[in-house]
Amino acid sequence: MDTLKQSINEVETSKTIKMTGAEAVINCLLAEDADLAYGYPGGAIMPVYDEIYKYQDKFHHVLTRHEQGAIHAAQGFSRVTGKPGIVFATSGPGATNLVTGIADAQIDSTPLVCITGQVASHLLGSDAFQETDIIGISTPVTKWNYQITKASEIPEIIARAFFIAKSGRPGPVLIDITKDAQFGELDFSYKKCEKIRSYRANPKIDVEKIKEAATIINAAKKPFIVWGQGVIIGGAEQEFQDFIEKTDIPCASTVLGLSALSTSHPLNVGMVGMHGNYAPNVLTNSCDVLIAIGMRFDDRVTGNLATYAKQAKVIHFEIDPSEINKNVKADVAVLGTVKQTLAEIMQYLDKASHKEWMKEFDKLYQIEKDKVINDQLNPTKPGLTMGEVLGGINKVTNGDAVIVSDVGQHQMFACRYADFIKSRSSVTSGGLGTMGFALPAAIGAKMGVPNREVVAIIGDGGYQMTCNELGTILQTKAAVKIVVLNNSYLGMVRQWQELFFDKRYASTEMISPDFVKLAGAYDIEAQRVSKREDLDAAIKTMMASKEAYFLEVVIEQEDNVFPMIPTGASVSDIRLS
Amino acid sequence: MEEIKNFTFSVYTENNVGILNRLSAIFLKRHINIESMTVSKSEIDNVHRFTFVVDISESQARKVVGQLEKQIEVIGAFFHTEDEIIYNETALFKISTEHLYNEEIQERMKFRRAHIIAIYERYFVIEASGLKEDIDNMYDKLKPYGLLQFVRSGRIAITKPKMAISDLLAEIH
Numbered sequence: 001m002d003t004l005k006q007s008i009n010e011v012e013t014s015k016t017i018k019m020t021g022a023e024a025v026i027n028c029l030l031a032e033d034a035d036l037a038y039g040y041p042g043g044a045i046m047p048v049y050d051e052i053y054k055y056q057d058k059f060h061h062v063l064t065r066h067e068q069g070a071i072h073a074a075q076g077f078s079r080v081t082g083k084p085g086i087v088f089a090t091s092g093p094g095a096t097n098l099v100t101g102i103a104d105a106q107i108d109s110t111p112l113v114c115i116t117g118q119v120a121s122h123l124l125g126s127d128a129f130q131e132t133d134i135i136g137i138s139t140p141v142t143k144w145n146y147q148i149t150k151a152s153e154i155p156e157i158i159a160r161a162f163f164i165a166k167s168g169r170p171g172p173v174l175i176d177i178t179k180d181a182q183f184g185e186l187d188f189s190y191k192k193c194e195k196i197r198s199y200r201a202n203p204k205i206d207v208e209k210i211k212e213a214a215t216i217i218n219a220a221k222k223p224f225i226v227w228g229q230g231v232i233i234g235g236a237e238q239e240f241q242d243f244i245e246k247t248d249i250p251c252a253s254t255v256l257g258l259s260a261l262s263t264s265h266p267l268n269v270g271m272v273g274m275h276g277n278y279a280p281n282v283l284t285n286s287c288d289v290l291i292a293i294g295m296r297f298d299d300r301v302t303g304n305l306a307t308y309a310k311q312a313k314v315i316h317f318e319i320d321p322s323e324i325n326k327n328v329k330a331d332v333a334v335l336g337t338v339k340q341t342l343a344e345i346m347q348y349l350d351k352a353s354h355k356e357w358m359k360e361f362d363k364l365y366q367i368e369k370d371k372v373i374n375d376q377l378n379p380t381k382p383g384l385t386m387g388e389v390l391g392g393i394n395k396v397t398n399g400d401a402v403i404v405s406d407v408g409q410h411q412m413f414a415c416r417y418a419d420f421i422k423s424r425s426s427v428t429s430g431g432l433g434t435m436g437f438a439l440p441a442a443i444g445a446k447m448g449v450p451n452r453e454v455v456a457i458i459g460d461g462g463y464q465m466t467c468n469e470l471g472t473i474l475q476t477k478a479a480v481k482i483v484v485l486n487n488s489y490l491g492m493v494r495q496w497q498e499l500f501f502d503k504r505y506a507s508t509e510m511i512s513p514d515f516v517k518l519a520g521a522y523d524i525e526a527q528r529v530s531k532r533e534d535l536d537a538a539i540k541t542m543m544a545s546k547e548a549y550f551l552e553v554v555i556e557q558e559d560n561v562f563p564m565i566p567t568g569a570s571v572s573d574i575r576l577s
Numbered sequence: 578m579e580e581i582k583n584f585t586f587s588v589y590t591e592n593n594v595g596i597l598n599r600l601s602a603i604f605l606k607r608h609i610n611i612e613s614m615t616v617s618k619s620e621i622d623n624v625h626r627f628t629f630v631v632d633i634s635e636s637q638a639r640k641v642v643g644q645l646e647k648q649i650e651v652i653g654a655f656f657h658t659e660d661e662i663i664y665n666e667t668a669l670f671k672i673s674t675e676h677l678y679n680e681e682i683q684e685r686m687k688f689r690r691a692h693i694i695a696i697y698e699r700y701f702v703i704e705a706s707g708l709k710e711d712i713d714n715m716y717d718k719l720k721p722y723g724l725l726q727f728v729r730s731g732r733i734a735i736t737k738p739k740m741a742i743s744d745l746l747a748e749i750h
Contacts, residue, residue: 324643
């Protein structure tokens, strides 16, 4: 802690103002350009809330209906803006209610600064009222965490929290502040943190590796790119597009990479993974060079690793050294932010054309279109499909909306069928698969980009996990468009039960309340559609509304998401039915 | 199945509350048992050194070291096989004084790195240090005399290859 003490001393020599720890917290956030937080008050965080009250002309707080709602809202805000989401919660249950969201943000690399109140330092370890060891609990799922027991530590630690949350591969940080540290006084001045001696935010770029990668790419006959959220987090959308256009390489997205490249870009061949598109999954096992950009070879992307792209040379552009060779061995690992490495490699790349290779993608796309996509987008069967709802939304938004999806079948339909024309337009819980994510995340997203349409696509199961946040919409008037695709089942689990458990539908049938009435109780305009001929008009009405709107679409009960790579199967053994 | 080997991890960290939890959680998450662990100061002021000993495969060791290294307050993390380190463990044996003049014990004490460090009316204490096998051996020999207490330290290890922590620190600066 010597370095810490030294820098506190440095600060103290500059101009300081006397204030309480709680007031310092708000001033630190304002100094970091963070003037919006999501949270829920309680005993141990009350001094901070008292300052929120006093600073209400400068600092805004959104009271959610549960701490989980607060953290998912902060995640939604962060995912659309790129800024860290700010969360407040009290000690004990307030803090533990954040854990799911913290774990979600950790696995999806979302920057968050979570501030929890803690019992007074003299009570630590005494099992005091609402005491819990949130540092211990959150350690495995935070990028960093720290317990503050003295007011004087607050500026330095919060500065570190922001630096750590935002830099390198971003992630959630939790700062636990004892109540006495909030009440205590300090001489306040703030200096942003720019480095920490034990932390290398961005790995050093090795030009030799970049040249090596370029040589392989230039020689490739059938190169294929899989990109992930790294392109978005790194703000490298333009560099990425320049790269693919110069090299003419077909590219596919992971779930989290969606919207970094517009859906209609001629080189965009869709999405990889368990429910991704047919061509990019199958041809992963035909390409001669696989270029992974800002992605981590999640098991849902690779299927069986033993048969994943074994024929290909693998080039991995990645910021996090621990991801290299974690799942898929890289022949060349290009460490660094993709914004820098993709810009740097351009000078070594030859302009190329891969028309014949691209035709193989087109051919397989036609197969997928005939066997899967047409039945979803233009169904002839009586029941409504999730795909056609997304298709209907595309027609009205032209891809210019933020689509926030929950977890399950509807999520896969949203990822497969929603059109995107702008980056940071797809918000979903990818790595952790947190049901209940979408409604609060959509609220946060709408506050992050108030001028954009935000459409939440949610299943009847996930919706009931966090529909208490309708109260937050009622109070804040966040104009979120909520679409519940209701098939009266926990659809994804039911699909697996159908395919792998001989249709034993254990606890997946779901009886739900009248969702339209529920929305009505919160003063949200709502309608239910169960006939195809009413769908387009309902979507139009919803999108035309200036306020929050709820649309329930009654979906064919036992529809399945295809294509599908069954667990343990190879990407090239993807099933179309 | 990849071969399971004995690896010694050396992890240089800041000296802050909670780091032990953060590091041990990385082993826990992968269901890896920690065979021994030692924490102490290192050769650099204000930098602490953790030594973990675990039995895992080499590819697992590589992944673990990547995760250890990734922690914000970790300055550097390294792993080594037994032939890359010079290491030591220390053990204390508390034995009833009635055996003090037992010739067999005297004989067994002849292991060059064992000696008596305390003698009281009712018991005496033998300290032994060496490789794991040396201590195991000593333990087996003394057990028949009834060990009143036995304790053994975690492994401490110095690596034969250089661990350029000072260079790393300088580079980050």
